[in-house]
Amino acid sequence: MTGKSKFSRLAVVLGVVLLIMTMTVGIAFSATTLEVWIMETGNPDGAKAFFNTVNSEFEAAHPGVKVNLSWIPWLGAQQKFLTSITGGIAPDVAELGTTWTPDYAYMGALEDLTERINALGYASEFVPALVESATLDGKLYGLPWYAGNRCMIYRKDWLEEEGIKEFPKTWKEFIEVTKKLTKDLDGDGKPDRFGFSVNGGSQHEFMPLIWMNGAEIAVKTEKGWKSNVDSPEAIEAIRLFSDLYLEHKVSPEGSVTWSVLNSRKAFTTETLGIVIDLPLLVDRFQTDNPNLKGKIGVAPIPAIKQTASFTGGSNVVMFSQSKKKDLAWDYMKLLLEPKHQLAWADLVKFFPARTSILNDPSIANDPVLSVYADNLKYGRTYPAIHQWGQVENTKILITAMQEILLEKKTVEQSMADLAKAMNLLFGYQE
C-alpha cells in the first residue's frame, strides 16, 4: 500500500515536472520575435534604456513575444534597408527617415497604414511635414514618430565682441555678421576663424534657401512633378548662399566638401561661428568642449522673403513582408503613447510627432527647445515623391552646389543642369 502510494506520488511529481518542462519548452519554441530596427542616436545609453522600458512593457502585454531590436547607423542606412528589402530579410517594424518613406512605399515594401492610422483618433494632431513625407498617392505608409528641424546655432560671445546684441533676422544682416566674425587671428594674411560654413557636402543647409526666397524645389504639373530649381527665385537663393563662399569668403576653403560632421568639428574647435544644425547639437558642443559653456545661442534661420528650415525626422513603418502585422501595429502604437513620445523627444532632442504634446512644460520652458519648437511651423520637407530618394542617392544636389563653389559652372548653368537631371529622375517631359 505504502509502496504503491509512494509510487503514485512519485508518478504525480514526475508528471508535474514533465508537464512544466513541456510547457516551458513549448513556450520557448512558440515564442515569436518581433524584429525592430531603430536608427542610432546621439545618446546610445539613454536610447537603450528607453527601449528596454518600451520592450518590457510590450513583452509584458504580449506573453510569448520577444522584441529583437537592432541599432542602425545613419551612414549607409539607406543601402542597408534596400538590400534587406530586396533580399527578403526586412524587419517587422523600423524607423525610417522621412525622405526615404515614399521610396520604399513605391517599391511595395511598406504596408499601407491609412486605415489603421485614421482609426487612431489623434491623426489630425501630427506635424504636417511628417504626414506629407509619409504620404504617397493619398495613402499613408508611415506613422509619424518625431520631427527634427534646424535652426542657427551661434557663438553669443563672438557676436557680443562685435557689438551685435541680437542675432540677425534677415539674410542681408546675416551676411554682414558672418563677415565680421571671419578673422585672421594669427596674422598670416589668411583667415583662420570663419563666420559660417557652406557645407557643400550636405544639402539640408542650402536647399531651404529656395523656400526662403518664396520658391518651390519642385512643382506638380499636369504632366507630373517638375523641378523648379532653375526658376529665377531659386537661382537668386542659391547665389545668396554660394556667395558666402565665393564673394564674401566667410566660409573655409575646404567647406566645398564639408558635411555637418566637419562644420560641427569646426564649431567645437572654435574656428567657426555659426552653424545650421539640430537641437541636440547644442548640448553636444558643450560636452565636447567645456569652454563653450554658456557661449552658445540659438536663433531661427534669418529670412530672405520668409524663413524656412528643412524638417526631417522619422516615421515608424511596417514592412509588407512582415508576418506579424497586428503585433507590429501594437508595437508602433505603443511608441506613440504620450509618455513615450515625451521621453524619446527629450532623449534625442527632437519633437514628438503629436503637436498636442509640444505644449508640455519640458519643451515650452526649455530655452533651446522652445526656439526650435516655435519654428516647427516654418518647417518644410522635400517633395514627397518616390523619386526623391533617387535625387538624394545620386547626389545631384550636392554635385550642383560643389560645381558652383568650385566655379566650374555659374549658378544659372548649374541650376539649369540640376533641373534637367531632376526632371529625368522624375520622369518629367516637356
Next chain:
Amino acid sequence: MRNPKLGRRALLKYTVIYVAAAAVMFVSLFPFLWMISTSFKPTSETFTRIPRLIPKNPTLDNYKMVLGETMIPKYFLNSLYVAVLTTAISIIVASLGAYGFSRFRFPGRTPALIMILGVQMFPSQVIIIPLFIVMKNLALLNTHKSLLVSYTTFTLPLTVWMLKGFFDEIPRELEEAALIDGCSKLGAFTKIVLPLSLQGIVASAIFAFIGAWNEFMFAMTFINLEELKTMPVGLTSFFGRFTVEWNPLMAASVLFTIPSLIFFALVQHNLARGLVAGAVKG
C-alpha cells in the same frame, strides 16, 4: 694619387645613400607613426595649431572608448572569423589544385592555368553585380557565408599559383619512392609533399589572410547588419556619428593594422615569392 679621390667619391656615395635612405624612411614611416601618435592623444592635443609627434599627455582613452563603447571589437572578431575561415578553405582547395597542376601533365592544363591567371585580373566591379543578385536569391545577403564564398574564390588564383611554385621545387624522386613503396597518390601528397612545403603553405596562407582582412567592396555591398560588419566597413561607418573623431578612429586603425603587421613580419623573407602570381599587393 688615387686614394683621396676614391675617398671623396666614397664620401659622396655614402652621403647620397644616407640622404636617400633618410627620405625613404621618413616617407614610409612617418604616416604610420602619426597614426600611432594620434591614437594616444587626447582630443585637445589633436585640434591644435601646433601638432606634436610625441603626445604631451599620452592617454589610453581612445582605445578604451573604441574597445568599450563601439562596435569595433565586434567588427574585429567578424573580420578575424571571415579571414581565418577563408584562409583555411582556400589553402585546402588550393593545395589540392596546385598539386594537380604541379605533378601532372594533362590535357587542358595550360588553358586552365592561363584562365586562373586571367581571372585574377578581373575587375571585382564586374562580378559584384551578378553576385549580389545571386546572393540575394539564395538569401545569403547579410551573412558571412556570402563573404566566405567570394573571398575563398578570389584568393584561389593567388594561392594556387604560389603553392604550385613551392610544390615545383620539391624533387619528384621523393614521391616516386613513396609510390613504389605502395603509397597512393593522395598519400604521397599528404605524407611527403605537404610537410616538405609547410613553409610555402604558411606563406600562401598569410597572403590569403591579408587579402580577406583587407577586402572592402564586397563587404560593404553584401553586409549591412551592424553585428556582421567586418573591420574595413565598420571603420568607414565609424567615421563619426556627430563629428569627425580622429583620435578613436586612429586607435581603431592601429588595431586593424596589428594582425596584418604580425603576419607580414612572419612572411617577410617570402615576400618576393608572390610576384608571379600577382595580386599580393595588400
Next chain:
Amino acid sequence: MQKQVAGLHKNVGRASPRPASKSLLREIKKNWIAYLFILPAMVGIFAVILVPLVQAIVISFKRYYILDILREDPPFVGLANYAAILSDPQFWYSLKITVWFTFACVALTMLFGLLIAILLDQDFPGKDIVAVSVLVPWVIPRVASSILWKWIYDDQFGILNYMLSKIGLKSFASFPWLSRAGSAFWAVIIVVVWQSVPFIAVSLLAGLKTIPNEVYEAAEIDGAGFWQKTTLISIPMLRNLITILIVMSTIWDFKVFDQMFVMTEGGPAGSTMVLGIYTWMMAFGRLQMGLASALAMIMFVLVMIVTVIYLKLLMREETL
C-alpha cells in the same frame, strides 16, 4: 629567352599531343586523378567568377532597376544601356581621368620603386632597417591607410599643411586637399603610390639580386658610373620584370576603388569619379544594375586587353 619560349612549347607539346582524339582520351583517362585534384578549385572559380561574368553580360542588356524588381521581371532592352553609357559625358570624363590616374600612379610607382630597389641593392650599414621600413605602407590595410591620409590631408588640423607652412609655404595653411578637383586627384594618387611602391621595390630588388656582380665590376673597369650602370645594365637586364610589373600595376590601378571611395567618394563635384567608383555607384547608389553592368563590361574589356598582354609576357618568362 628564346630558350624559354622553346621550353614552353615543349611543355605544351607534352601536355596535349596533337594527333588523334583517341590518344587525347587516353591522356585524360591516364590523368583522371589530376582532374580530381584540381576539381574543387575549378568548380569554385567557375561558380563564383565565370558564371557571374556571363550573368553580368546578360544583365547589361536588361533594364534592371532595383526598385522595380519586386513588381516586374527586368525587360531586355538590347543595346540601350551601352548606347546610354557611350553618350553619357560622365562616362567619358571618368574614362579619361581613370586613364590619367592609372598612368600617373604607374609611372610614379615604377620610378620610386626602382630608386628604392637600387638604394637597397647598395651595401651600407643600417640597410636592414631601411629595408623593413620600406614595407610599412604595404602592411597597413588599404582602408586604414586611406583614413590615415584623410587625417594627414585635413585642411584645418592636418599635419601636411602644418609641415608645408612650417617650411615656408604659407599658402598651404588650411589648404583643402580633398576639396579641390585637381588636388584631390593628386592626393589620392600619392596614397596609392605610397602603398604600391613597397611591392614594386621588393620585386625589383629581387630582380637586381639576380644580376651577377661581375657584370657591374666589368662595367666599372670600363669606367661606367652609377648612372651608366643603372641605365645600361640594371634596367635592360630587368626589362622583362619591369614590363610585367608595369602591366600588373596598370591593371590594379585601373580598378582602383578602396582608396578613392574612402577619401573622396568620387568628389568634389564628381571630379575624381574613376570608372571603378562610377560603376559601383551606378549599381548600388543609383540602383541601375543594367547600366552598371554595361559599364562593368566596358571596364572588363579594357582590363582584359591589358591582361592578355600580361599573360603573353608572363608565359614568355615562365614555364607554366
